[in-house]
Amino acid sequence: MSRLTRSVWAEVSLDHIAYNVQQFCSLLGPNCQLMAVAKANGYGHGALETAYTMIANGTNWLAVALPEEGVRLRRGGITAPILVLGAVGADELEVCVVQDLAVTVFEPHIARLLSEAAVKWQQPAKVHIKVDTGMGRLGLLPEDFLELVELVQELPGLEIQGVFTHFARADDPDLEYTKWQWERFERVRQDLALRGIHVPYFHAANTAGAMFFPPSRLDLARVGLGLYGLYPDQRRPIDLLPALSLKTKVAFVKRVPAGSALSYDSTYVTWKETSIAVLPIGYADGLARSMSNKGKVLIQGTRCPIVGRVTMDHTLVEVGDLPVHIGDEVILIGSDGQKEITADDWATWMGTINYEVTSQLSARIERVYIT
Numbered sequence: 598m599s600r601l602t603r604s605v606w607a608e609v610s611l612d613h614i615a616y617n618v619q620q621f622c623s624l625l626g627p628n629c630q631l632m633a634v635a636k637a638n639g640y641g642h643g644a645l646e647t648a649y650t651m652i653a654n655g656t657n658w659l660a661v662a663l664p665e666e667g668v669r670l671r672r673g674g675i676t677a678p679i680l681v682l683g684a685v686g687a688d689e690l691e692v693c694v695v696q697d698l699a700v701t702v703f704e705p706h707i708a709r710l711l712s713e714a715a716v717k718w719q720q721p722a723k724v725h726i727k728v729d730t731g732m733g734r735l736g737l738l739p740e741d742f743l744e745l746v747e748l749v750q751e752l753p754g755l756e757i758q759g760v761f762t763h764f765a766r767a768d769d770p771d772l773e774y775t776k777w778q779w780e781r782f783e784r785v786r787q788d789l790a791l792r793g794i795h796v797p798y799f800h801a802a803n804t805a806g807a808m809f810f811p812p813s814r815l816d817l818a819r820v821g822l823g824l825y826g827l828y829p830d831q832r833r834p835i836d837l838l839p840a841l842s843l844k845t846k847v848a849f850v851k852r853v854p855a856g857s858a859l860s861y862d863s864t865y866v867t868w869k870e871t872s873i874a875v876l877p878i879g880y881a882d883g884l885a886r887s888m889s890n891k892g893k894v895l896i897q898g899t900r901c902p903i904v905g906r907v908t909m910d911h912t913l914v915e916v917g918d919l920p921v922h923i924g925d926e927v928i929l930i931g932s933d934g935q936k937e938i939t940a941d942d943w944a945t946w947m948g949t950i951n952y953e954v955t956s957q958l959s960a961r962i963e964r965v966y967i968t
Contacts, residue, residue: 604846605878606963608931609642613838615654617824620835622655624807629814631655632680632800634821635670636662641883641955642825642841643964645673651824652677660819664689667698680725680759682819684735690714690722699723699758703736708749715754724749725759725798730781731774732765739781743788750794759798759817760785767805767813768829775810805829827940827951839939841955842931843962846924847896849875850916859913860905865890867904872916874901876927879910883958884929891946895928895936896921930954 621631633656635644648659648670659675661667662683670679680699685707691714693700702708702724715722726746729736737745749755762782766774782801789796800817802810807818809832822829826839850872853859857867874896880886884907892903894914904915914927930938940951947954 608842610840611650612968613840614650618654630657632658632817632819634660637956641958671696694718694722703727712752712754721756723758728762730762730778732763760796761800764806808834843929845878845927847874848877865904874914874916876912879908881909885947887947895933898933
C-alpha cells in the first residue's frame with residue numbers, strides 16, 4: 598500500500614540549521630558552549646532531526662521544556678547532555694534519572710524526591726538550580742537561593758551541574774532591565790564563590806542575550822530561536838538563514854461574481870468578478886484564524902490575499918485573473934524568486950511573535966528535511 602501524504606508540508610533546510618549553529622559558535626567564542634533549545638518539537642522544525650544536525654556542527658548541549666521531549670530525543674539516539682528547563686512533576690523524576698536528563702530545581706520538595714529517585718536507581722541525578730532575577734516565573738529569588746543550594750549539596754545522589762537564570766527583556770534595545778537582572782545574577786555567583794561552592798556551568802544568555810548582551814555569554818548559552826534562522830527583533834547582529842518553508846497545493850479554483858460572500862460569517866464580499874483558490878490548510882494546521890482577511894500567500898510569484906475566515910481545514914485566497922489551476926504550488930512561508938513571506942510577516946498579521954508562528958505548526962503538517 599502506498600503511503601498517504603497530504604499536499605501540505607514544511608521543508609526544513611538542515612544546511613541552514615548547520616550554518617546558524619556555526620554562526621552562533623563563532624559569536625560565543627571558545628569559552629562558552631552552545632546549548633540548543635529543542636523544545637516544542639524544535640520550535641516546530643522537528644526536534645530529533647534538527648538536533649542531529651546541531652550536534653554535528655558544534656552544539657554541546659540540548660534543552661527541552663518537558664521530560665517527555667527529552668525521552669524522545671534519547672530514544673532517537675541522542676546521547677548529548679539534555680537539560681529539562683521546565684517544572685518537573687514528582688511522577689516524572691524517575692524517568693529523568695533513568696534517561697540521564699538534567700533537572701531544573703527551584704524548590705526543596707522536588708529536590709528531596711529527586712534525591713530519592715537517584716538513590717533508588719543508583720544513578721546520580723544532575724541538577725541545574727534556577728534563580729529568578731526578574732522574569733517572575735520559575736526560580737527562587739536571590740535572597741532564598743543559597744539555602745536550596747546547601748540542601749541540594751547535602752542530599753545523596755544529587756550533583757549540582759549548573760546554576761542559571763532567564764532574561765525577560767534581552768531583546769529590548771534598552772538594556773537597563775537586563776543589566777539589573779545581570780547584576781542580581783552576578784551577586785549570586787559571587788555568594789557561591791565566597792562559600793567555596795563550585796558550579797561547573799553558569800548560564801543566562803538566551804538567543805537575544807547571546808546576540809545583544811555579551812557579558813551573559815558565560816559557560817553556556819541557551820539558544821533556541823536563532824538556530825532556526827529567526828531573530829528576536831528587527832536587529833541583525835549576525836547573519837542567519839531561515840530554516841523552514843511552508844507549502845501547499847491548490848485544492849480547487851472557482852470563478853465567482855461580484856457580491857459573493859466568502860467563508861464563515863461572510864466577512865469578505867467580492868467587489869468584482871474574480872477567482873478564488875481553495876487551499877487545504879487551516880487553523881488546525883497552525884494557520885491562525887487571526888490571519889483571516891490579513892495574511893497573504895505566494896502563487897506564481899504573486900502575493901495573493903487570504904479572504905474570508907480561515908477555517909479548520911481550508912483557507913480561501915483571491916487570485917484575481919491569474920491562471921491558477923488545481924495542484925499549483927502555494928508558498929505560505931518562504932520565497933519565490935524575489936518575493937518572500939516570512940514568519941515575521943505571519944507574526945504581524947497574527948498580532949504575535951515569530952516564536953509562536955513556527956512552534957504552533959501542527960503534527961498534521963509533514964516535515965520534509967532537505968540539504
